[in-house]
Amino acid sequence: MREHSEVPVPRVRWVESSPDILGQPFLVMDRLTGSVPVDNPPYVFGGWLGELDPARRRELQDASVDVLAGIHAIADPASKFPSLAADAGLRRHFENERRYYEWSHRDDGVRIPVLEDAFSWIAEHWPAAPSADVLCWGDARIGNILYAGTRPVGVLDWESAWLAPRELDLGWFIFFHSMFQDIAEVFEVPGLPEMLRRDDVVARYERTxxxxxQDLDFYLTYAALRHGTVMARIHRRRMHFGEVEAPEDPNEYVLHHQMLRRLIDGTYSWK
Known part of the structure; x- marks a missing residue:
């Protein structure tokens, strides 16, 4: 990323491929300093981001959307990131998600209806002509950015990078904040309803x-499905360690199952 773009990422100093030192290969990179919109509790419940005035939050939002545009602008990503080229594309991404879901339930056969309905919905609403593959960040959200004030100074968490249509990142970026905002409203907390609204993000991205x-409804629903498979696995892991009980309704393995159901039904409102 440092070689091919202006996107701010830590400088990687050394890569050690031998497992002899720490038990596995590792890398060493520069330490960056900044503030992060936290996940636990979600940043919509309070903290430094909420303390900014609305104009400053809009600066942060626009700069964050510009990060996405900068990542996606890298020309000929297949040649620049050959390790990603062998397993690229939206179809392969979807197949991997389905395999992950099946793997996570292989031991007990538990099925989660809302996730299975979402997999069917995605297959039935596949874009007729997806946009060209670009380098996608994979976990594109403000919680993975370090900020100095409103300026991004570090873009982190690249383990989900993929070559796929740009809307894969945009869907995740918009979905994630909307999910957090929905949670805030359930707890009767104001949250940050003016931030990262669908139309605002799309307008800034298209301009930059x-x-x-294209096909953003598809990618927003796909983002909710992807996060649902992760949340279901986390819940089941917590069950394994005795932290929670199995829910009576298997859909409740998914934190945002009501949102996902409304997305499938076409009744979710993007405020």
Whole structure:
């Protein structure tokens, strides 16, 4: 990323491929200093981001969307990131998600209806002509950015990088904040309803990237499905360690199952 873009990432100093020292290969990179919108509790419940005035939050939002555009602007990513090229594309990404879901339930056969309905919905609503593959960050959200004030100074967490349509990142970026905002409203907390609204993010992205966003409803629902498979696995892991009980309704393995159901039904409102 440092070689091919202006996206701020830590400088990697050394890579050690031998497991002899720490038991596995590792890398050493520069330490960056900044503030992060936290996940636990979600940043919509309070903290430094909420203390900024609305104009400053909009600066942060626009700068964050510009990070996405900068990542996606890297030309010919297959040649620059050959390790990603062998397993690229939206179809392969979806197949991997389905395999992950099946793997996570292989021992007890528990099925989660809302996730299985979402897998079916995605297959039935596949884009007729997906946009061209770009380098996608994979975990594109403000919680993975270090900020100095409103300026991004470190873009982190690249283990989910993929070559796929740009909307894969945009869907995740918009979905994640909307999910957090929904949680805030359940707890009767104001949250940050003016931030990262769908239309605002798309308008800024299209202006910065010079492209038109396609099939976003598909990618937003896919983002909710992807996060649902993760949340279900986390819940089941907590059950394994005796932290929680199995829910009576298997859909409740998914934190945002009501949101996902409304997305499938076409009744979710993007405020």
């Amino acid at each position: 990237a010079g492209v038109q966003v």
